[in-house]
Amino acid sequence: MSDEHDTPVRFDAALTAVLALLRDWPPAADPGLGAIVLVRDVYGMFRLVFEFRPSDDVLASLSPSLEQAAGAFLAQPGGRFLFKEDLFAPEAIFESPDRTYPFGEDALFSFIDRGITGVDWLRSAPLPNEAPTPTRCVFFGLKGGVGRSTALAILAHALSRRGKRVLVLDMDLESPGLSSSMLPMVEGAFPVHGIVDWFVEEAVGQVDRRFLRDMAGISPLSSNADILVVPAFGWNEDQDYLAKLSRTYLDIPSLDGTTRTFASRLAAMIDALEREFAPHVVLIDTRAGMHDISAVTLTRLGARTLLFAMDTDQTWRGYQLLFSHWRYPPRINDIREGAGRGQMKMVAAAIPQTEAPEAYLADFARRACDLWQATLYEEIPPQDDPAFDPGRDYFNYDEGDAEAPHFPIPIYWHGAYTLFDLMNSRRSQAQLADANINGAFGRFIAETLAWLEVDS
Ligand SMILES: Nc1ncnc2c1ncn2[C@@H]1O[C@H](COP(=O)(O)OP(=O)(O)OP(=O)(O)O)[C@@H](O)[C@H]1O
Ligand SMILES: [Mg+2]
Known part of the structure; x- marks a missing residue:
């Protein structure tokens, strides 16, 4: 956490910094980890969800850099890393229609922005229409x-x-x-x-x-x-x-x-x-x-x-x-x-x-x-x-x-x-x-x- 003399990391800067960090984070390119999803919750806080669990060392070294990048917009230590095997409904993350691909669509890394409103701005695919549409x-x-x-x-x-x-x-x-x-x-x-x-x-x-x-x-x-x-x-x-x-x-x-x-x-x-x-x-x-x-x-x-x-x-x-x-x-x-x-x-x-x-x-x-x-x-x-x-x-x-x-x-x-x-x-x-x-x-x-x- 930042002390009171530091400039706090603001909402927009947090996303930019987290993406910059993850773009250059070697394990993110390791297909052995499977898909990695960055989720931003309703408070604007980030957590990472892994398809396959990385080693504790890998996570321990990532944590401080994420703290620096996201400041108050990083989820608490107990909840900042989540793993598919522990999720009740993993498809809600790994198959979410709300995933976007800041590093390109071929990357295993994706981003879900869980705002209270505004999600539909990002879902651009037309819904299926039953009748022939005029x-x-x-x-x-x-x-x-x-x-x-x-x-x-x-x-x-x-x-x-x-x-x-x-x-x-x-x-x-x-x-x-x-x-x-x-x-x-x-x-x-x-x-x-x-x-x-x-x-x-x-x-x-x-x-x-x-x-x-x-x-x-x-x-x-x-x-x-x-x-x-x-x-x-x-x-x-x-x-x-x-x-x-x-x-x-x-x-x-x-x-x-x-x-x-x-x-x-x-x-x-x-x-x-x-x-x-x-x-x-x-x-x-x-x-x-x-x-x-x-x-x-x-x-x-x-x-x-x-x-x-x-x-x-x-x-x-x-x-x-x-x-x-x-x-x-x-x-x-x-x-x-x-x-x-x-x-x-x-x-x-x-x-x-x-x-x-x-x-x-x-x-x-x-x-x-x-x-x-x-x-x-x-x-x-x-x-x-x-x-x-x-x-x-x-x-x-x-x-x-x-x-x-x-x-x-x-x-x-x-x-x-x-x-x-x-x-x-x-x-x-x-x-x-x-x-x-x-x-x-x-x-x-x-x-x-x-x-x-x-x-x-
Ligand atoms: N071409 C025009 N020339 C002059 N006045 C116009 C013209 N078009 C609309 N107006 C007037 O401008 C006002 C706003 O028009 P209108 O209600 O159609 O806008 P709107 O974009 O639908 O507004 P809202 O966002 O409130 O729904 C109305 O009082 C209307 O009579
Ligand atoms: Mg109108």
Whole structure:
């Protein structure tokens, strides 16, 4: 332990130092020890779990160096080294889907970060979907109030006009609002059940097809095909929304002893709604910021994601924090393979009228490209470098490449949309006028439909 005159080892520095130590620790490369897993628990404390027990001498010499590297973030002597033979459920460690590989995927060494929240940010593999999946599109933003829900409603309207049946999910459960701007708040028109109701009823086996049908209302915005809106809360004057919300995120044990996570339950709910309503496209509004709910919707539903941003330092810094969380394989590879190639696209939201749009978009593309180059894009070695593989399609794009995930789809700020409310007939007239839609959202609609590969 450090005495009071030492500078304490801080959370981030502890991981860096522990990894640096283990990278150069000879036994870590010894296949005789089998797999070694570094686990960081909810307190941020580290322990090492060995498949095969090393000699006491080896461990005794490792302990002081770990103490120095991790400081207060090292588990107590009795619990800092664990061995597979002593574990009640070793597969929870050695076969955990949460393992990442800081030293590369071929290494026997892996890392599990057991935070209370945030694990779903690291589980990038899509969950299996039972039904043939229609195109799913998530509207994500790091900051609130950038116009995501408005853009979603306008896109739903455009899809309906093109004869596409749309299912809209209001997954912004902490501040639901989308449903009331797309559905009349009237008994009979507003659905009886909402998303949080599905979570509490399904836990006790009380969801059937009738229940699912009572979760969606047809929006008056529908024209050539239905827009079905599933709200966060249902029509019930006398409900305890927070009591249901707090149960929504829980992982619950099922009868066969396995645990059903929030992510897998959410995926099951969406599958069931898709089977019931057979939409062409599913639009998912999600919570702003790095909340678990957004982690799941972003990385675990096989959905395409629109990343809303405004060209400010605060926004770029936020995305940098998020993207760098995915830095180790296999996550980074999954992101590059799936989420990167065609599954993510940036949106330049609410482009101010006071700026020249082309200059604004050029600045946006430059800063977005810098961010992706520094985090998710693959480095391309120089052509004369032996590491360069001419047959490989590197995940990397030029700043001005319109196909690139960093290259933005624009939405323009427009006075008609400052108080977005399609249920107010006076406002909706202006908000649904073709000239206004085209002025603010014309490019957004055309480019998003092309990116989603929805034929119009
Ligand atoms: N293109 C636009 N031009 C002008 N105002 C807009 C535009 N789009 C949305 N707004 C207004 O900006 C505000 C925020 O929009 P919206 O609720 O769609 O954002 P959001 O990103 O979904 O926010 P939240 O994070 O709170 O869910 C609303 O008052 C809306 O009327
Ligand atoms: Mg919103």
